[in-house]
Amino acid sequence: MAVEREMFLQCEVKRRRVSAKGGYEPFWKVKPIAEALVDEDTEFRCMTCGGAVKVFKRRSTEAPTAHLEHKLKSDSEHCAAGLHFLKATDGRLARPSQYPVR
Numbered sequence: 001m002a003v004e005r006e007m008f009l010q011c012e013v014k015r016r017r018v019s020a021k022g023g024y025e026p027f028w029k030v031k032p033i034a035e036a037l038v039d040e041d042t043e044f045r046c047m048t049c050g051g052a053v054k055v056f057k058r059r060s061t062e063a064p065t066a067h068l069e070h071k072l073k074s075d076s077e078h079c080a081a082g083l084h085f086l087k088a089t090d091g092r093l094a095r096p097s098q099y100p101v102r
């Protein structure tokens with residue numbers, strides 16, 4: 001049986017914008033991962049729980065499309081979009097990552 005994998009196609013990427021107070025300030029923007037790779041974004045997080053994610057680039061035309069998975073199993077177990085959370089049958093509540101990327 002194939003192992004089920006998470007496969008998020010969207011994430012938040014860290015961008016900078018001009019601050020009203022002067023200078024720049026970071027902010028998180030929702031973006032498809034394929035677009036973020038083209039834009040050479042380097043900082044990503046789960047758009048649902050804010051947890052760390054692993055980026056999988058598309059390596060060939062037969063390979064799965066570029067996507068993301070939670071880096072931490074604990075995030076997958078408690079994120080509202082997490083594979084382990086969705087499969088859990090104990091009625092647990094979703095919560096933000098305990099180790100959010102800031």
Ligand SMILES: [Zn+2]
Pocket residue numbers: 046047048049050051070075076079080081082
């Ligand atoms: Zn998440």
